[in-house]
Amino acid sequence: MPKLPLDGIRIIDFTVVIAGPAATAKLGDMGAEVIRIESIQEIGTGARTTRAKITKEQMETSPIQRRAYPDGDPGERPWNRGAGFNAHSRNKLCMTVDLKKPEGLEILEKLVAQSDVLIENHATDYMERKGITYDWLKKIKPDIIMVRMPGWGTHGPYAYWRTFGSTAEGHIGRSALSGYQDMDSSHIPWVFPADANAGTIAAFATTAALYHRKKTGKGQMIDLALAENILNILGAPFLDYTMNGRITENPGNRHPSAAPHGTYPTKGEDRWINITVTNDAEWNGFCEAIGNPTWTQNENYASTGSRWENQDSLDEHIQSWTKEQDHFDAMHLLQSHGVPAGPVMDAGDAVRDPHLEARGYFEAVNHSEIGVHRYPGMFFKFSETPLKIRRPAPRLGEDNEYVYKELLKYSDEEYSQFEQDGHIGMDYAPHVP
Amino acid sequence: MADIPLTGYRALDLTSLYMGPFCTRMLADYGADVIKIEPVSGDPARDEGPFFHDENHPEKSGLFLHLNVNKRSMTTNIETAQGQNIIRELAKSSDIVVESFKPGYLENLGLGYEDLVKINPKIIVTSVTNFGQTGPYKNWEGTDLTLYAMGASMKTSGQEHKYPLKIAGRIASFQTGNLAATATALAIWNRELTGAPEHVDVSFFETWKGAIDRSTNDLVAYSYTNESSKRQWNPGMGIANGVFRCKDGYFHISAAGAIRFPRLMKMIGKGKDLIHPPWNNPNALNRPETLELFDSFFIPWMLEHTKTDLRNMCQEQGVLGAPINTIEDLLNDPHYIQRGYWQEIEHPETGSVKYPGFPFKLHATPNPERVRAPLLGEHTNDILQNELKYSNDEIQALQAQGVI
Numbered sequence: 097m098p099k100l101p102l103d104g105i106r107i108i109d110f111t112v113v114i115a116g117p118a119a120t121a122k123l124g125d126m127g128a129e130v131i132r133i134e135s136i137q138e139i140g141t142g143a144r145t146t147r148a149k150i151t152k153e154q155m156e157t158s159p160i161q162r163r164a165y166p167d168g169d170p171g172e173r174p175w176n177r178g179a180g181f182n183a184h185s186r187n188k189l190c191m192t193v194d195l196k197k198p199e200g201l202e203i204l205e206k207l208v209a210q211s212d213v214l215i216e217n218h219a220t221d222y223m224e225r226k227g228i229t230y231d232w233l234k235k236i237k238p239d240i241i242m243v244r245m246p247g248w249g250t251h252g253p254y255a256y257w258r259t260f261g262s263t264a265e266g267h268i269g270r271s272a273l274s275g276y277q278d279m280d281s282s283h284i285p286w287v288f289p290a291d292a293n294a295g296t297i298a299a300f301a302t303t304a305a306l307y308h309r310k311k312t313g314k315g316q317m318i319d320l321a322l323a324e325n326i327l328n329i330l331g332a333p334f335l336d337y338t339m340n341g342r343i344t345e346n347p348g349n350r351h352p353s354a355a356p357h358g359t360y361p362t363k364g365e366d367r368w369i370n371i372t373v374t375n376d377a378e379w380n381g382f383c384e385a386i387g388n389p390t391w392t393q394n395e396n397y398a399s400t401g402s403r404w405e406n407q408d409s410l411d412e413h414i415q416s417w418t419k420e421q422d423h424f425d426a427m428h429l430l431q432s433h434g435v436p437a438g439p440v441m442d443a444g445d446a447v448r449d450p451h452l453e454a455r456g457y458f459e460a461v462n463h464s465e466i467g468v469h470r471y472p473g474m475f476f477k478f479s480e481t482p483l484k485i486r487r488p489a490p491r492l493g494e495d496n497e498y499v500y501k502e503l504l505k506y507s508d509e510e511y512s513q514f515e516q517d518g519h520i521g522m523d524y525a526p527h528v529p
Numbered sequence: 530m531a532d533i534p535l536t537g538y539r540a541l542d543l544t545s546l547y548m549g550p551f552c553t554r555m556l557a558d559y560g561a562d563v564i565k566i567e568p569v570s571g572d573p574a575r576d577e578g579p580f581f582h583d584e585n586h587p588e589k590s591g592l593f594l595h596l597n598v599n600k601r602s603m604t605t606n607i608e609t610a611q612g613q614n615i616i617r618e619l620a621k622s623s624d625i626v627v628e629s630f631k632p633g634y635l636e637n638l639g640l641g642y643e644d645l646v647k648i649n650p651k652i653i654v655t656s657v658t659n660f661g662q663t664g665p666y667k668n669w670e671g672t673d674l675t676l677y678a679m680g681a682s683m684k685t686s687g688q689e690h691k692y693p694l695k696i697a698g699r700i701a702s703f704q705t706g707n708l709a710a711t712a713t714a715l716a717i718w719n720r721e722l723t724g725a726p727e728h729v730d731v732s733f734f735e736t737w738k739g740a741i742d743r744s745t746n747d748l749v750a751y752s753y754t755n756e757s758s759k760r761q762w763n764p765g766m767g768i769a770n771g772v773f774r775c776k777d778g779y780f781h782i783s784a785a786g787a788i789r790f791p792r793l794m795k796m797i798g799k800g801k802d803l804i805h806p807p808w809n810n811p812n813a814l815n816r817p818e819t820l821e822l823f824d825s826f827f828i829p830w831m832l833e834h835t836k837t838d839l840r841n842m843c844q845e846q847g848v849l850g851a852p853i854n855t856i857e858d859l860l861n862d863p864h865y866i867q868r869g870y871w872q873e874i875e876h877p878e879t880g881s882v883k884y885p886g887f888p889f890k891l892h893a894t895p896n897p898e899r900v901r902a903p904l905l906g907e908h909t910n911d912i913l914q915n916e917l918k919y920s921n922d923e924i925q926a927l928q929a930q931g932v933i
Contacts, residue, residue: 101719118741126715146786154812158767163750163758179753183745249890252868257844259851261742266772266781267851269859273697276687281779281853282772285686285694286761292742293704297555300711301889303718304534304559308894310721311532316893324870325888327859329551329703335591336579337856338883344579344856349674349695352578357674359692366760368693370678378670431669438675440693442684443751443758446738454664457735458748469752475739476712477661479642479728481719529787 100127100481105306108133108207108214109188110228113142115245115261115322116217117184118295122475123213123302124187125483131207131499132190134492136521139528144492145178148524166466175524176465176491183472185489186461191499192492193519195226200519204228206504208236212309213302217245217294217322219258230317239315241305243298249321261291264323273333277348290326297325354400355407356382359440360418362426368440369423371414371430375400381433386417463488493522533894535560538717540625541616542600543607545572547673547699548657548733549629550596551706556625556713557599558887558896564619564912565600566607569931571905572597581879587905588878592699594902595884598874602903603912604933611932613638618917620645620652624720625713627655632662642728653716654728657709661732671733677701680737682744685758693760705736768814768823769793772853773831779853780831780839787811789848796846797830876901909933 105128109120124130134140139148146161147154150170155161162168164179171177191207194200208214214233216223223229223244233240244250247259265271265288275284301318309315327334333344351357354374362369373379376399383392391397391413396406403410418426423439430437439445446452447470455477458470474483500506500514514520535556542553542565550565550572557563565572574596575587582589606612617640620626626645628635635641642654656662659671674695677683681701687694695701709731716727738744747758767785774780784793791803799808807813807822831839836852843850852858860883865871870886887896913919913933927933 099723101715101722114741121741122711122715141788158815160758163754163756164746166753168754179749180746183749184741248864249868252864254864258847258849260783260849263781263783263849263851266779266853267859269854269856270697270700271772271781271853272779272855274694276691276694279688280774282774283688284772284853285696286771287682287686287694287696287743289696289700289704289740289742292740293700293707295741296704296707296711297888300555300559300707300714301891303711303714305891306718307534307714308891311534312893314893316891318889318891320889321868324865324868324886327870327885328888329700329707330698330856330885331595331703332579332592333698334856334885335595335882338860339581339591339879340579340583342579344698346697349692357672359674359678359695361692366684368678368684370675372672372674374672431666434670436670436672436675438671438679440678440684441680443682443747444755446748447751451660451664451666451734452738455661455732455735457738466753469749471752472739472745472748475708475736476732477730478712478716478719479730480725481727 100483102126102128105129105213106131106211108211110214110216110218110223112140112217113260114291115294116215116298118292119243119245119298119302120188120215121184121186122296122299125474130188131495132185132188132490133204134190134192135194136192136493136523137194137196137518137525137528139175139524144175144181148175148528150174166469171465173465173491173523182463182489186471186485187487188490189495189498190490190492191496192521194517197517197519199517201227203504203514203519205236207499208233208240210503211237211240212306213241213243215243215245215298215302220244220246220250220255234315237315239309239313241302241309241315242317243302243305243320244318245294245298245320245322247322249324250319259322261294261322261326262288265290265326268323268327268330269333270326270330273330273344273346275346275348277346290322293329294320294322294325350407351404353404355403356410356414358411360411360415362418362421362423362439364423367423369418369421369426370438370440371418372436373403378435379403382430382435385429385433385435389417459485461485461488465491491522492524493520496520533560533896534891535714538562538624539564539622540627541619541623542566543616543626543628543630544657545629546574547596547702548705548709549627550574551703552655552657552709552713553600553627554596554598555707555710555888558899561625563600564623564908565597565602565903566605566616567602567905569604569606569933571604575905581882586878588876594876594879594882597902598884598899600903601908601912602906603909604906606932607638607640609930609932611927611930613640615913615917616640617648619912621649622916623649623652624717625653625655627657627709627713629657632656632658632667646726650726651720651724652726653713653720654726655709655713655716655731656729657705657731658733660734662730666734673699673701676733677737680734680744681740682747682758685743685747685760687760689760701737702733704740705731705733708736768820769827773828775831775839776833776835778836780836781851781853782843783849785814790814792846793848796842796848797827799826872899874899874901877904906933
């Protein structure tokens with residue numbers, strides 16, 4: 097197998113929910129040996145699935161839960177079957193250890209001594225309570241890199257606040273910038289980009305720290321505050337306030353100065369196309385594509401400025417056209433006239449999409465408990481280095497033998513003892529719900 | 530110059546507008562020397578607002594100023610032979626070229642990946658484009674809205690009876706830039722080990738297909754059950770989960786689940802009810818009738834409390850919650866001030882203006898303060914004269930011909 101960029105880099109993965117796993121997913125894809133640390137004594141928040149031993153009855157109360165499992169079936173070990181976990185945990189390993197027992201920390205210590213990076217995204221005090229601080233890590237492995245990604249960073253008045261990415265987005269002003277213009281903030285869309293964004297940047301940060309270590313031989317701690325990271329990608333609305341004292345209004349799907357720019361209904365149930373026209377060339381292309389109906393000659397629509405001023409009536413005209421179109425056919429027609437247009441795609445559209453197919457985006461992966469399924473593939477492509485899914489998401493404790501025996505050199509007797517003591521296993525303890 | 534992780538690497542930035550400049554901004558923030566090549570008329574982002582005091586002026590675009598801190602600007606008409614020579618000469622001394630043209634455009638100018646590898650056998654070329662370098666859509670147009678709609682799970686965003694909603698601002702483009710920066714940093718890391726060049730292909734469309742916050746989950750769920758996710762206000766996330774009106778604004782509460790829901794009930798003075806149905810049955814909590822019962826006392830309770838009270842109570846009780854703020858609320862917030870997050874940046878056209886700070890802090894190698902975005906062509910002469918050793922006469926001739 098060809099060498100991958102991060103071959104030989106070992107990463108201890110203490111991540112949960114979304115932001116942290118999004119980081120280690122990228123590093124694992126690049127060849128790092130990412131070892132997820134889990135426990136059979138508890139299921140971390142959103143670490144695998146919302147609850148370990150979900151039943152069919154419990155799944156019925158939430159359609160999201162049902163879709164999360166292959167064929168809607170929780171199976172014997174539901175925790176190995178979750179869609180979210182199995183999407184982002186490809187190319188990662190999993191060991192189990194109970195850090196609530198004193199020897200748990202000793203086991204971790206041995207692993208730290210052989211690792212390059214530790215990544216975590218818990219509330220700041222969580223790791224401190226477990227005794228896993230940067231100072232502790234540094235004593236064991238002086239050049240270790242520790243990446244921490246709590247909501248508001250590791251120092252400052254809110255350092256110990258608990259949050260999800262979603263709640264942090266309200267705090268930094270992102271949530272108030274999306275939604276319907278005719279509805280209030282209690283109806284914001286339930287989609288939050290902060291976690292996936294922070295995960296991407298944490299992978300960048302880890303790489304930056306590796307450069308520093310290569311140049312100087314020194315490790316370090318990285319403080320990635322989720323809130324500050326997402327603020328950094330607001331830009332224009334932020335500067336509108338600091339330059340002009342203006343609070344940017346939520347524009348819905350509209351553009352601040354051009355029209356048409358929106359989401360229009362097409363034929364079929366809940367089918368939509370997005371059309372954006374920001375200059376005269378695109379407008380002319382649009383009019384030509386739809387056959388130059390007489391309303392397009394109206395002087396209300398003659399310039400970018402007048403189209404923007406008259407966008408309500410313009411949108412009605414456009415809808416009357418889109419309603420008769422198939423969303424994919426309309427995309428092809430408009431694109432052939434140079435107009436940025438794209439349907440709102442759902443997952444079914446994506447798996448049938450010829451472009452993704454041509455690029456080999458989805459990869460078929462065989463998971464020993466759930467068989468072969470297609471998974472979203474690499475985040476990006478390298479021309480000279482073939483990147484791919486090398487192994488499916490790890491089952492709980494799947495790599496215990498490798499980690500305990502090969503890496504940490506525990507004997508068979510010690511391994512059995514750890515099994516009896518509740519560190520090692522592939523099933524959650526009976527008391528875990 | 531401070532030695533931070535990417536110090537010593539040079540990136541030649543051929544991009545404009547949003548995602549490419551965001552990528553090079555990340556590289557510049559963490560030490561790379563970024564030379565931004567602008568057309569003689571300037572990066573079109575200079576024509577986009579918000580403008581300082583609403584004056585439409587190429588040096589006053591808040592969007593441009595935010596995206597181009599820490600870079601140098603050089604104007605070059607890339608469609609002229611002399612302009613292409615300048616790019617080739619700069620590519621020799623660069624480690625990275627970032628571009629976001631339609632696939633094939635640079636190849637036609639003799640500046641494609643294969644051409645650049647001949648000049649500089651260790652070059653990393655990052656192409657960050659709408660649909661990637663291959664496939665049937667590769668030459669298609671796209672904008673923040675259309676690409677987000679195709680790539681992300683926009684279909685699940687918004688109310689069931691209304692149209693799907695986009696994400697705020699230009700986050701969709703910027704996240705693509707972030708991914709491109711990460712891919713570039715990893716490609717350079719690889720080059721240090723192998724000495725080999727690399728062409729990095731980042732697609733806006735696929736960036737959002739691979740978004741772990743929602744999209745990958747939906748794609749794998751489809752793969753498992755042949756069902757696509759639907760648009761719902763609160764898609765099965767459970768009780769006490771949402772944005773609620775409070776006394777002086779709106780407040781986001783996230784308290785579903787066996788651990789957090791009891792904490793919330795205690796917080797609102799209903800701790801004693803936890804032993805009674807339906808609150809004592811986790812399976813009953815997400816039933817519509819339970820949600821309705823809960824809302825009947827929770828919504829009025831929220832209206833009696835302010836954002837500050839709620840925030841403090843939530844943190845005391847271990848409930849996840851935060852106010853829905855505007856930028857105005859943030860600037861006086863003691864947390865960000867104490868962390869030294871905001872940056873005051875001087876600019877000849879805007880004076881001193883506050884910018885968002887760095888996305889993360891490296892403790893061993895703190896970033897030096899950012900340098901303001903460059904004026905159009907501010908560094909053209911300097912780079913031509915001092916780095917590429919053009920004479921004054923040659924520079925004047927290029928100017929006269931409209932190359933620079």
